[in-house]
Amino acid sequence: MENQYDVIIIGAGVVGNAIARELSKYSIRVAVIEKELDVSMGTSSRNSGVLHSGIHYKPGTLRARLDVLGNSLMADLCNDLKVKMNYLGKLTVAQDEEEVKSLYILKEQGQANGVPDLAILDTDAMRKIQPNVGGIKALHSPSTGIICPYSLTIALAENAYANGCHFYLGHRVTALSKQGDGFDVTASGKRFQSRVLINSAGLYSADICAMLGINDYKIYPCRGEYLILDKRLDGSLKVLVYPAPHKGKAGLGIHLTNTVSGNILIGPSNEYQDDPEDYACTARIMALLRKEGHELLPDLKTADFIRSFSGLRAKQTSPGKGGFEDFVIESREDVTGFVNLVGIESPGLTSSPAIALMVKDMVAKLLTLKRKETFEGTRSGMAGYFHQLPDEQKADLVSQNPDYGEVVCRCEQITKKEVLDAISNPLGVQTINGIKYRSRAMMGRCQGGFCLPRIVQILEKEFGYNPEDFLLKSKDSQLFLGKMRQDVV
Numbered sequence: 012m013e014n015q016y017d018v019i020i021i022g023a024g025v026v027g028n029a030i031a032r033e034l035s036k037y038s039i040r041v042a043v044i045e046k047e048l049d050v051s052m053g054t055s056s057r058n059s060g061v062l063h064s065g066i067h068y069k070p071g072t073l074r075a076r077l078d079v080l081g082n083s084l085m086a087d088l089c090n091d092l093k094v095k096m097n098y099l100g101k102l103t104v105a106q107d108e109e110e111v112k113s114l115y116i117l118k119e120q121g122q123a124n125g126v127p128d129l130a131i132l133d134t135d136a137m138r139k140i141q142p143n144v145g146g147i148k149a150l151h152s153p154s155t156g157i158i159c160p161y162s163l164t165i166a167l168a169e170n171a172y173a174n175g176c177h178f179y180l181g182h183r184v185t186a187l188s189k190q191g192d193g194f195d196v197t198a199s200g201k202r203f204q205s206r207v208l209i210n211s212a213g214l215y216s217a218d219i220c221a222m223l224g225i226n227d228y229k230i231y232p233c234r235g236e237y238l239i240l241d242k243r244l245d246g247s248l249k250v251l252v253y254p255a256p257h258k259g260k261a262g263l264g265i266h267l268t269n270t271v272s273g274n275i276l277i278g279p280s281n282e283y284q285d286d287p288e289d290y291a292c293t294a295r296i297m298a299l300l301r302k303e304g305h306e307l308l309p310d311l312k313t314a315d316f317i318r319s320f321s322g323l324r325a326k327q328t329s330p331g332k333g334g335f336e337d338f339v340i341e342s343r344e345d346v347t348g349f350v351n352l353v354g355i356e357s358p359g360l361t362s363s364p365a366i367a368l369m370v371k372d373m374v375a376k377l378l379t380l381k382r383k384e385t386f387e388g389t390r391s392g393m394a395g396y397f398h399q400l401p402d403e404q405k406a407d408l409v410s411q412n413p414d415y416g417e418v419v420c421r422c423e424q425i426t427k428k429e430v431l432d433a434i435s436n437p438l439g440v441q442t443i444n445g446i447k448y449r450s451r452a453m454m455g456r457c458q459g460g461f462c463l464p465r466i467v468q469i470l471e472k473e474f475g476y477n478p479e480d481f482l483l484k485s486k487d488s489q490l491f492l493g494k495m496r497q498d499v500v
């Protein structure tokens with residue numbers, strides 16, 4: 012049978028793709044099945060992009076162990092995959108004596124988890140790191156970092172693909188059954204078979220369990236809304252600044268977060284939702300974020316808010332309970348061959364390389380894993396963007412390829428070559444957002460007002476696409492319905 016695999020992974024988020032890349036090191040047939048038209052369309056592109064140090068998690072839990080290990084693996088991984096990241100450090104700031112006590116608890120917890128170089132700083136010391144920061148004391152965690160979450164997810168997928176993993180995008184898994192030693196998987200009308208089945212379906216992980224008769228889990232989607240600030244404010248934050256923790260809160264509190272691209276994020280909020288696809292940004296939360304933003308960054312102007320977005324946490328704790336449950340990562344004894352991941356909320360992004368190793372060890376108990384000599388773990392290209400290169404290197408590249416000399420996206424300074432590379436990426440591109448996430452075109456101040464028509468022109472003229480086939484992000488998001496008038500001859 013054509014669609015027969017040793018391992019099928021459901022879900023192409025950062026965790027599913029990290030597992031796919033890890034397993035692509037071995038001589039087995041691996042496939043990833045994803046309901047959306049591209050990888051990284053769920054929680055993995057809708058978060059703060061912070062590489063957490065590990066201070067926030069209870070010692071002995073999977074979240075603590077996998078976060079600290081994942082954080083330490085990230086530098087080499089990003090170097091290999093050409094993904095930009097930066098360990099810039101974080102200040103967790105206390106405003107009163109009660110909060111200072113929680114800083115000492117965090118420090119002790121972090122040390123028990125193996126987090127390096129933690130220090131409690133007084134006001135002078137913390138302001139040497141971040142001028143003007145308000146608060147009476149802070150916990151400094153230098154191993155906290157930032158990363159572009161969708162660049163990592165895409166890079167993991169592309170590298171897994173380059174090493175033989177198959178991707179079925181736009182295929183929603185609707186039925187599962189155990190057949191003898193393996194599994195029958197139905198996705199968008201197609202049938203697949205595998206010996207091992209990995210559930211990495213994020214917000215839908217409990218639904219995947221239910222398809223196999225496992226009713227042990229429930230996911231409560233909890234939305235975090237953000238505002239993105241203009242790059243004018245790049246450099247205002249030397250480190251990440253978080254508030255000291257408050258008991259019973261579902262997240263880490265609204266904070267300012269640098270991004271590797273130079274924008275600052277304000278958020279996220281915490282609001283439980285019924286619908287796991289409800290990515291709304293509400294007027295109420297936007298007003299709250301604006302207010303917090305003005306308090307945290309006095310120089311902030313209304314024109315600095317360039318757009319909003321939201322992500323949904325796959326929480327296992329109900330609205331009444333709040334707080335956090337540990338990750339569930341298990342090889343089920345009652346359904347042999349089913350490796351099940353549930354409740355991978357924060358710090359799932361940071362932990363993803365460590366989760367992949369843990370899952371690989373579980374798979375090794377179910378299948379023989381023989382290392383492939385042909386595995387190539389590095390990705391070509393550059394970490395970051397053309398405009399960030401030194402002038403000499405830019406001139407060199409332009410002389411090799413004039414498409415580097417043509418800027419398509421003025422706000423983000425993205426060249427035609429970068430857009431062409433995004434369109435011809437190994438996994439293919441079915442949506443405008445696929446081009447946006449890969450090239451950064453359309454992510455600046457004008458949000459595509461200038462460059463979207465030029466990108467559509469490139470798709471039409473250089474790739475022969477019909478504009479009516481262009482989708483923004485999903486099957487039902489057509490950008491064009493037809494021509495308003497015929498071309499003038």
Ligand SMILES: Cc1cc2nc3c(=O)[nH]c(=O)nc-3n(C[C@H](O)[C@H](O)[C@H](O)COP(=O)(O)OP(=O)(O)OC[C@H]3O[C@@H](n4cnc5c(N)ncnc54)[C@H](O)[C@@H]3O)c2cc1C
Nearest residue numbers: 022024025026046053055058061184213235358359360361
């Ligand atoms: C607001 C917010 C802030 C966060 N901040 C951070 C942070 O700073 N640092 C950090 O480490 N972590 C953070 N996280 C957590 C992190 O984003 C997640 O842990 C991580 O992205 C989870 O990845 P995943 O692959 O498990 O899930 P997802 O990215 O959701 O991937 C699951 C995939 O499964 C697919 N799928 C679902 N059902 C089916 C089906 N039936 N058939 C086929 N495909 C299916 C979905 O379409 C999706 O693409 C944050 C999360 C949120 C929401």
